[in-house]
Amino acid sequence: DAGVIQSPRHEVTEMGQEVTLRCKPISGHNSLFWYRQTMMRGLELLIYFNNNVPIDDSGMPEDRFSAKMPNASFSTLKIQPSEPRDSAVYFCASISAAGGPNTGELFFGEGSRLTVL
């Protein structure tokens, strides 16, 4: 398996622009997570989906952030409009169904490094 795939790996944009980050989870995994990592705040859970349904979005910082999972193999995290304080590394991770040998084990993508000027 190719693992969790994220794109783009790096994005530099100007304040006010729309940013869309993409994630393809591991095939067969039924839960998907979006995390944000910064030096100041560490690793923060933004939102997670179970069977394509958003379960907990309490970590989404503002209405400027939105996430979708239209099917089991694709998710997007959108920021509109972007601000300099959104600069961070955004990670997507997926997990297999409960009860399997990898229960609870998160598989992370390599992250999307966002810089908002």
Place this chain on the structure above:
Amino acid sequence: AQSVTQLGSHVSVSEGALVLLRCNYSSSVPPYLFWYVQYPNQGLQLLLKYTSAATLVKGINGFEAEFKKSETSFHLTKPSAHMSDAAEYFCAAYSSASKIIFGSGTRLSIRP
């Protein structure tokens, strides 16, 4: 509410010395517990996990962790540090509803 606490945001040891990274969890039901490692400019990867089969868990790169229910701890150790162990380490707990709680991370530095 479940929580994970890592004591020490930064630990520095000499090459060849013992590595000890501390993790305590707060949960009424012992969860599944994990240690993840993050090397610079990479995502997190699993180092080891506790799933109630054995209290002493061995992971990759010579690391191991011991689950102690009485202390609600899951400390990570390695007998002899290597320069390549320099990274950030995260303790995490998973219980139900597919929710995973991470600690704040500990950056491990290795002195030559």
